[in-house]
Amino acid sequence: MKLKMIKFIPLMLAALLFVGCSTTEKKVEEAAPVSEAAGETHKDMERSTRGGEASTSGAKASSGWTGHPLDDPSKLTSTRVIHFDFDRSEIKPEYKAIVIAHGEYLAQHPSQTVVIEGHCDERGTREYNIALGERRANAVKSLLLVQGATPGQLTTISYGEEQPVAMGSNETAWAQNRRAVFAY
Amino acid sequence: MMIINPMKRLLMLVVLLVSQIAHSAPLMIEITESEMGALPIAVVPFGWQGGGQRPGEDVASIVDADLKRSGRFKTMPSKDMIAFPHTGAGVDFRDWKVLGMESLVVGQVKPNGVGGYIVRFQLFDVFKGEQLAGYSIPTTARDLRATAHHISDLIYEKLTGQRGAFATRVAYITAIAQPTGRRKIALQVADADGYHPQTIVTSTEPLMSPAWSPDGLKLAYVSFEKGRPSIFIQEVYTGKRQRVASFKGINGAPAWSPDGRKLALTLSKDGNPDIFILDLARRTLRPLTRHYAIDTEPAWSPDGRHIIWTSDRGGRPQIYRMPSGGGKAERITFEGKYNARASYSPDGKLITMVTQVGSDFRIGVLDLASFQLQVLSDGTLDESPSFAPNGSMVIYAIKVKGQAELAAVSVDGRVRQRLALQVGDVREPAWAPYSQ
Numbered sequence: 282m283k284l285k286m287i288k289f290i291p292l293m294l295a296a297l298l299f300v301g302c303s304t305t306e307k308k309v310e311e312a313a314p315v316s317e318a319a320g321e322t323h324k325d326m327e328r329s330t331r332g333g334e335a336s337t338s339g340a341k342a343s344s345g346w347t348g349h350p351l352d353d354p355s356k357l358t359s360t361r362v363i364h365f366d367f368d369r370s371e372i373k374p375e376y377k378a379i380v381i382a383h384g385e386y387l388a389q390h391p392s393q394t395v396v397i398e399g400h401c402d403e404r405g406t407r408e409y410n411i412a413l414g415e416r417r418a419n420a421v422k423s424l425l426l427v428q429g430a431t432p433g434q435l436t437t438i439s440y441g442e443e444q445p446v447a448m449g450s451n452e453t454a455w456a457q458n459r460r461a462v463f464a465y
Numbered sequence: 466m467m468i469i470n471p472m473k474r475l476l477m478l479v480v481l482l483v484s485q486i487a488h489s490a491p492l493m494i495e496i497t498e499s500e501m502g503a504l505p506i507a508v509v510p511f512g513w514q515g516g517g518q519r520p521g522e523d524v525a526s527i528v529d530a531d532l533k534r535s536g537r538f539k540t541m542p543s544k545d546m547i548a549f550p551h552t553g554a555g556v557d558f559r560d561w562k563v564l565g566m567e568s569l570v571v572g573q574v575k576p577n578g579v580g581g582y583i584v585r586f587q588l589f590d591v592f593k594g595e596q597l598a599g600y601s602i603p604t605t606a607r608d609l610r611a612t613a614h615h616i617s618d619l620i621y622e623k624l625t626g627q628r629g630a631f632a633t634r635v636a637y638i639t640a641i642a643q644p645t646g647r648r649k650i651a652l653q654v655a656d657a658d659g660y661h662p663q664t665i666v667t668s669t670e671p672l673m674s675p676a677w678s679p680d681g682l683k684l685a686y687v688s689f690e691k692g693r694p695s696i697f698i699q700e701v702y703t704g705k706r707q708r709v710a711s712f713k714g715i716n717g718a719p720a721w722s723p724d725g726r727k728l729a730l731t732l733s734k735d736g737n738p739d740i741f742i743l744d745l746a747r748r749t750l751r752p753l754t755r756h757y758a759i760d761t762e763p764a765w766s767p768d769g770r771h772i773i774w775t776s777d778r779g780g781r782p783q784i785y786r787m788p789s790g791g792g793k794a795e796r797i798t799f800e801g802k803y804n805a806r807a808s809y810s811p812d813g814k815l816i817t818m819v820t821q822v823g824s825d826f827r828i829g830v831l832d833l834a835s836f837q838l839q840v841l842s843d844g845t846l847d848e849s850p851s852f853a854p855n856g857s858m859v860i861y862a863i864k865v866k867g868q869a870e871l872a873a874v875s876v877d878g879r880v881r882q883r884l885a886l887q888v889g890d891v892r893e894p895a896w897a898p899y900s901q
Contacts, residue, residue, distance in 0.1 A: 403846060404846065405805065405819075406762060406775070406806040407674070407806075407848070407849070407893065408673070408674060408718040408731065408775075408806065409759065409761055409762060409775050409777075411731075411738075411761070412717075412738040412759040412761045415714065415715055415737075416737075416759065440671065440689075441673075443673065443689070444671070450846060450864055
């Protein structure tokens with residue numbers, strides 16, 4: 282039983298490449314400094330969104346709001362998130378008034394801009410959800426334009442299922458994650 | 466003898482291969498269907514010839530796990546063995562005939578005197594009592610796992626006639642929650658069994674859709690690092706990268722043409738998502754689909770003649786096909802109300818995709834000759850299927866108790882495994898082609 286001798290050149294190459302890789306990581310991180318600022322912004326937007334949502338129910342009777350008019354809890358514009366059905370992008374009847382309120386505000390304040398984010402739940406494929414999230418953002422954008430907002434005030438972005446606000450694989454979490462967000 | 470009740474479809478045999486190295490991740494293999502038709506093989510624990518410390522990797526267990534997870538082999542647990550030869554001279558073929566083995570692997574590891582090892586192994590046909598292969602392979606401590614995968618490849622090819630894909634790699638995305646509440650997203654490359662992960666991109670914003678170039682040297686991916694999506698192409702081993710698409714709206718779903726010269730991608734710059742073909746040398750862009758519906762997730766046929774993609778032009782996401790030069794869109798999936806993210810097998814005969822079964826999302830394989838759909842996975846949120854370069858297995862992402870992990874299944878659906886890689890979410894696996 283003879284043993285054949287073979288030289289394992291691919292392995293040697295693999296070893297070299299492995300060495301190459303350790304330096305790779307460093308290089309990439311230098312070459313591609315990740316936009317911390319972008320992350321900050323997004324986080325702030327999410328926070329303001331949540332604040333708006335939380336205060337909607339309890340403080341309707343408040344008067345003499347002295348903060349930013351968009352944050353006035355007695356106004357529909359303080360609600361910054363609307364929700365969608367699975368694989369759908371139509372604005373549901375219960376959210377129309379909110380979108381219209383934002384549209385009217387934007388029409389009255391032409392220098393005010395807003396980013397409309399489209400999001401999805403974790404079901405379905407990731408790139409399809411990017412497309413679906415964009416469709417949701419665009420549905421909101423269309424209604425804002427009808428109210429007199431101008432294209433220059435509106436930016437849309439889809440995060441698909443990449444930025445869930447609720448963790449968990451159940452209908453409650455999914456319903457929260459299927460959303461469009463007004464990020465002023 | 467290997468007699469398995471064919472009625473017992475769910476033979477759950479969970480083998481936990483505990484690595485001898487603390488930092489290595491465990492690999493779980495579940496035999497989910499009967500093993501009828503799998504070749505019985507015994508991989509005898511390798512001998513250690515030399516004093517002092519045994520190497521940290523158990524070569525025979527790695528080979529055993531590789532062969533088992535391919536679905537093509539039924540390996541013998543070492544506790545059932547009645548002899549432990551390390552060389553051909555020590556083999557009594559009657560021992561293995563009695564145990565119903567058709568093939569036998571024996572081997573040994575010894576120090577090479579300069580800090581590395583020499584791994585010797587022999588593969589035998591038990592019934593003929595013949596050696597089918599025998600090699601002596603010099604290696605290093607660091608490359609011992611890679612050597613074991615090469616041994617698996619040699620055995621697999623000898624016994625099945627098909628090239629092995631054990632010594633290949635996968636790319637995938639990880640997401641790890643940080644104490645700040647923010648998540649760290651990374652693009653990693655690891656061995657096909659999940660070991661030796663290396664990070665090649667990190668971001669606090671989403672990274673998506675890694676796609677290997679046909680030569681295995683580059684990865685295209687989507688990064689939101691500037692607050693909006695762009696497509697980058699990065700050289701895997703140098704880290705050099707360039708941004709190739711950063712249009713208004715979606716820049717997503719990059720897919721390399723088989724010749725590596727073009728990228729099919731999804732852009733919504735004209736108002737809604739359509740598939741475009743980007744010529745990488747000329748930097749020219751050609752629209753492929755023009756439809757008001759969603760068109761995304763393109764993939765090329767191995768001969769480069771067709772593109773398949775996901776479209777909801779019929780009301781729900783389904784897979785369509787079109788000549789890559791443009792032409793008529795033809796729907797190719799009809800079973801199920803949600804079929805998406807399809808890609809071809811290396812021989813072009815099958816496509817794998819995400820398919821909805823009831824309320825669950827699973828991995829399906831569609832035979833393009835018969836249009837028969839076979840569902841390979843049994844999860845609730847399975848996604849991102851990717852064929853091994855020899856077409857023998859599909860790697861995909863699963864959710865287990867809210868945690869995203871990777872899994873692999875043999876293309877006949879018979880053997881599934883979970884690759885428990887590390888902490889955090891692991892998703893969007895892309896199996897690398899054979900390196901050239």
